[in-house]
Every structure is written in C-alpha cells, then in structure tokens.
Amino acid sequence: MNNINSVYFIGIGGIGMSNLARYFLSKGKMVGGYDRTETSLTKELVKEGANIHYIDSKDLIPIAFTDKAHTLVVYTPAIPSDSVELNYFKQNGFDLHKRAEVLGLITKQSKALCCAGTHGKTTTSSMLAHILRQSHLDCNAFLGGILRNYDNNLLLSDKSEYTVVEADEYDRSFHWLHPYMALITSVDPDHLDIYLTEQAYLESFEKFTSLIQSGGALVIKHNIKLQPRLKEDVRLYTYSEEKGDFHAQNIRIGNGEIYFDFVTPKETITNIKLGVPVKINIENSVGAMALAWLNGATPDELRKGISTFQGAKRRFEFILKTDKIVMIDDYAHHPQELAASITSVKALYPDRKVTGVFQPHLYSRTKDFAPDFARSLSLLDELILLDIYPAREKPIEGVTSEIIFNKVTCPKTICSKDQLLDLITSKNDIEVLLTVGAGDIDQLLIPIKEILERKI
Numbered sequence: 001m002n003n004i005n006s007v008y009f010i011g012i013g014g015i016g017m018s019n020l021a022r023y024f025l026s027k028g029k030m031v032g033g034y035d036r037t038e039t040s041l042t043k044e045l046v047k048e049g050a051n052i053h054y055i056d057s058k059d060l061i062p063i064a065f066t067d068k069a070h071t072l073v074v075y076t077p078a079i080p081s082d083s084v085e086l087n088y089f090k091q092n093g094f095d096l097h098k099r100a101e102v103l104g105l106i107t108k109q110s111k112a113l114c115c116a117g118t119h120g121k122t123t124t125s126s127m128l129a130h131i132l133r134q135s136h137l138d139c140n141a142f143l144g145g146i147l148r149n150y151d152n153n154l155l156l157s158d159k160s161e162y163t164v165v166e167a168d169e170y171d172r173s174f175h176w177l178h179p180y181m182a183l184i185t186s187v188d189p190d191h192l193d194i195y196l197t198e199q200a201y202l203e204s205f206e207k208f209t210s211l212i213q214s215g216g217a218l219v220i221k222h223n224i225k226l227q228p229r230l231k232e233d234v235r236l237y238t239y240s241e242e243k244g245d246f247h248a249q250n251i252r253i254g255n256g257e258i259y260f261d262f263v264t265p266k267e268t269i270t271n272i273k274l275g276v277p278v279k280i281n282i283e284n285s286v287g288a289m290a291l292a293w294l295n296g297a298t299p300d301e302l303r304k305g306i307s308t309f310q311g312a313k314r315r316f317e318f319i320l321k322t323d324k325i326v327m328i329d330d331y332a333h334h335p336q337e338l339a340a341s342i343t344s345v346k347a348l349y350p351d352r353k354v355t356g357v358f359q360p361h362l363y364s365r366t367k368d369f370a371p372d373f374a375r376s377l378s379l380l381d382e383l384i385l386l387d388i389y390p391a392r393e394k395p396i397e398g399v400t401s402e403i404i405f406n407k408v409t410c411p412k413t414i415c416s417k418d419q420l421l422d423l424i425t426s427k428n429d430i431e432v433l434l435t436v437g438a439g440d441i442d443q444l445l446i447p448i449k450e451i452l453e454r455k456i
Contacts, residue, residue: 004029026154030065034061110162118169169190358386361439
C-alpha cells in the first residue's frame, strides 16, 4: 500500500466500493474511477476529490492512473467481463484486485467484527458501528449503507483497534476477510447465479466461520441451518428475538415506540429503546449488542447506542410521515426480506391500507424465487410491480416481472418505471406507500414524495 500513489475503481459508485474510495481519499491517495450512472453517491465522491466518469472507455482514464507501478486498480465482481476499462488494465499488466481482497488487507491488522447473512447484515453492522462509535471502544467501519447518524458509509478512528465490516457473501467475497468475531444473521439461499445450489451457498458460510481468528467468537442466529467450522478456541453463541444465548424479553410495543430487556449469558440489561422502532430491528439490535457486549461495551453504552441509532438509508427509511400519508423505503430484494418488511409495516399501521411498489432485482433471482416473491408480495393490500432491474445481467428468455405478477393474489398493477409517477398521481387511495427493491427505484423517491405531498 505504501508504494501506491493512485487508486482507480471500476464500479466506483457501488456502496461497498465507495467506502473504499473514501478510505483512500482519507489517506491522501489520488482516487478515480468509472461507473455506469451518476448518482448522489458519486456526486458526493467527486466533491470529496474523486475523478469519476460514466462512459466505459480507456480514453477517459486520467493520465495519473496509467502508471502501473504506482496504481492500484480495484474492481467489483459485478462488472461484466467485457468491460473496456477492466480489459485495458488486465492487458497492460496493472495490479488488479477485487474490492473484498483490498478490504481484507486494510482490516487485517485490526480486530475485525464482521456481520454476514442473506439479509439484516447492513442494519446489524450499522447498529454495531454506531454503538461502538459512541462508546469508550470507538471503531472504524466499512458499511453497506449510508448511516443517517453520520451521512456516511465509512467511519474512521485513529485510536480504536476495532473495525466493523459488512461481510458480503456475493461471489464468496467474505472469504477474503480476517474476522476476530463474526455474526451470521441468516442463510436463506441467494445469489444462485453464483452458487447454483443451496448446499454450495451454505458451504460458503461454513468456510467463512473457519476464518474466525483464535480467541474470537461467532454469534449465530438461533436454529439456523448451518454447521460452523470453528477453531478450537473460538467461542460460539446463539441469538434471536426470543431465544438463544442473547435474546430480548419483556418486549413492549406501543405509541410508536419499542422497549425490551436484553438478555446476555451473564446479565440482563433492562429498558432498551429502539431508535428505529420496527419489530425486525429487535432481532437486529440483539445481534449488534451481542458483539458490542462481548467486546466490553457497558449497559449504558448499549442503551445509548440503540436509542440514538437513526438507521441506514434505504433500510426501512421513513421518506414521508404525516397523519394522512406515510411513505417508507426499504432495500429488501429477497422474498424473506420482503415478507419481514411488509409484515413490519402492517404491524405499525394495522388499520391502514399498505400499497407496495416493488422493483425486482436481477433476472436470475427473479427466475429462482418467483413463487416465493409472489407469496411475500401477496401480504400487501395492493401491489404495483415494476420491470426487472438487470444490474450486471443480460436478459434471460422468458423471465420478466410477469412470472411474479401472475402468482400474486392481492390487488395488483404492473407497469414500467417510466409509468410509475403517473400511476401514483392518478391514485387517490394511498395511505401507506412502501417502496422496495435493490435497483434504481431510489432515484424516484423524491418525485414520489412530492406527488404524495401534493395529495395532502
């Protein structure tokens, strides 16, 4: 790293890539990169000093990043193999590394607290980072969401030995990490375009558990379908909302607030108040507090951290909250996540109509889980279903949003993203609107909010 003057990112706008870009900017390195589209995140990176362009062309690579002796090239596995810039760097002998490999190198010398799982890992790792940040322990953090408390996905400390890492299983990326302690929230099959089978997916998580350092610990969801492969002196704990070594008891929900008592193997910490009072966050906070407690956070620090946590953007984020209309946005893109998100909204607003706008993410995921998506979306009072967001993928013959739509049992409409704003404008029965998906639906949040405000 000391020999590197400049770092070039192929796919710099990704949430994981952008925190690495910010890290290298903080170290005084020259940072540049390419991404397919300009977003609010890439605009922020430009303000912070990054040189970014949006056309995949070797001619647009700044001269400062063409010195292969002193340039590190970082790429995301989501970049297609025919990328012009990726192949330029490969053919010219540059030092190329996947994002996860670089993250593993950066965090290797610290006590890495790694949160993994099919879903819940962004919220749980964000909660953990916030608890530690305002405790006597402090932390560094590389997160998969923008923390609203800090308006950032990167936290840096010059005094803490801890680094919180969101451990991504896509493309087996988390195998590059060196966890001191780890937490696994869930192992529902996903990314079958990479893993092909559920067994291969589970084996990848099992290998991840084998990477936990001697003297460390694994905190794993109670009753999870996984056989950890731990070193002899790695401690194993379980957690969940109601069962396990760490769990919640005496849960009180009412008046828009959630309180509970946090049970640990040695003590019970009373009166934990959720800063983001959504039922699914009870379990997320139990996992986050478990790791913080194991590393010495005090009861008062746990209470303060959870009560002041504002959430990560696009993780059950309130976009509009009035007596007449509520709008919530969530990153949910897996059937289990959708079910949890919809159930949580309906628990918050049991007497109001919940309308969902869902943008499927990836053709392969849609093909693999279409019946499961339909079951989860049928929990809504009404569904508006958008076209599939392809991300890195080429179309798959016969795979469209209609294979979900045809199986949904609640009232439903299907439309393109371009038609959505007109459709919402025409509707006069919106009470609670939930937008969900991991694609680019977030680019419409402000226009949708403005339409709803005009209705009010």
